Amino acid sequence: MNESFSKLKFAYAFAILIIMAIVGAVLSLIVEDYIILISVLGILYILLLIILLNAFHKYIKPIQVASKTMGELLKGNYRARVHHPFNGSIGDLSRQINELARNLSELSINEQMQADQLKTVIDNTESGLVLLDEKGYIHLVNRKFLSMFGGQQRDYVGYLYYDVMRQTAIHRTVQETFLYEKNVKKSITLDKDTRHMYIEVVGAPIFTERKLLKGAVLAFYDITDFKNVEVMRKDFVANVSHELKTPITSITGFAETLLDEGLSNPEINRQFTEIIYNESNRLQVLINDLLTLSKLEQEGFTLSYSDIHLITIVNEVLPAFKQKIAEKDISVDTSISDSIHFIADQEKLKQILINLLANAINYTPEQGKIKIQAVESEDDVHIMISDTGIGIPQDVTPRIFERFFRVDKARSRDTGGTGLGLAIVKHISELHGGHVTVESELNKGSTFTVVLPKNLDKVK
Ligand SMILES: Nc1ncnc2c1ncn2[C@@H]1O[C@H](COP(=O)(O)OP(=O)(O)OP(=O)(O)O)[C@@H](O)[C@H]1O
Ligand SMILES: [Mg+2]
Structure with a gap:
């Protein structure tokens, strides 16, 4: 207007x-x-x-x-x-x-925010991601992928996947994803910083709205821990079977001999029955140790805490070894202040002391010396059991707490050992929120130190 x-x-x-x-x-x-x-x-x-x-x-x-x-x-x-x-x-x-x-x-602004969010998600996801177009050119690699395979964005983005990724399993994953137009899964291994990594690669095709293939996403999952657990489980089953088989074979063999020919000879009778008895004991010890470990590992396992007066507990444990100590003429020196009190599971603490003392006695020659000491700090109590025994070679000390690990299998077998004692000690110490360490010198002796927190709030 x-x-x-x-x-x-x-x-x-x-x-x-x-x-x-x-x-x-x-x-x-x-x-x-x-x-x-x-x-x-x-x-x-x-x-x-x-x-x-x-x-x-x-x-x-x-x-x-x-x-x-x-x-x-x-x-x-x-x-x-x-x-x-x-x-x-x-x-x-x-x-x-x-x-x-x-x-x-x-x-x-919204688009930018969404792109930023997507980038944050892609970069912080726990799996490696690579985006390819239908010709095989790389459009995106995320941070996790770079941490797995090394290099930088510019080493990958804009290149053909087979020019910059060496693993043939990745090439096959991409080829099959494009060929069959469905998800494809493969495994690869990577050697990274002396570490062996197991990676699972999953290729997933991407389609346009008109169902035409437009590219693929490759996802890389680090399954190393899972694989290691699987290897450990397999080793454990193999070890248990082996440890069970040895005494059972022995028991069966001697029982058969007794049945066939030994019954008439009282001397052989006694000798073989003794072997069968000892082997049965070994079996029992092994099964008890296995049951102890499996109980400690059970989900929801809880310790029964009570006030521990350490010197009292040590004095309760020692008499069980009296005979062996006397047989080997070993001297045992206890140096624990009467004032050391802390909160722990009494039965489990006794198990720690029994296992460490049994080792100290077993692996110390006659007339050797064993020392039981304890010191406390504001937060922790350190219990040390030292011996003047055969010691442990330096190169195997890191493995000493592994299940079934024994420095000298034949020798341990003589002492009735199954190689589970220290694994149990380690487990109980850790359940208390503490740890166990060893210092040892071959042919000189060993000192095992168990550190336990005195305050319950430190316990996991
Ligand atoms: N005080 C020690 N001195 C020397 N070697 C030791 C000592 N304690 C442990 N070892 C070595 O560590 C290995 C593992 O000990 P661990 O207590 O776990 O098993 P074990 O004594 O063989 O059997 P068990 O399960 O019956 O205790 C032993 O076989 C032995 O070789
Ligand atoms: Mg032992």
């Missing part, structure tokens, strides 16, 4: 100007005065210029501003706005352009 009114004003102004020009020209011709004619034309020219300038400011400039803003928006600068306060259709157009710019800016 406003605008058509101002257009009308322009039209009127033009008409009046033309009429004035004609009237001025006719008058100046009649009076034959060219000066008047030139002055009239000059004034008319100035008026025309003023009208044109006005029209430029009202119609052309706003369009120029709007077009410039649109140009900025097209270039992706969503902060561009039309700042001139125009009226009429031009004003409406400016407001609409500003509204559009605001919407675009909001959209782009």
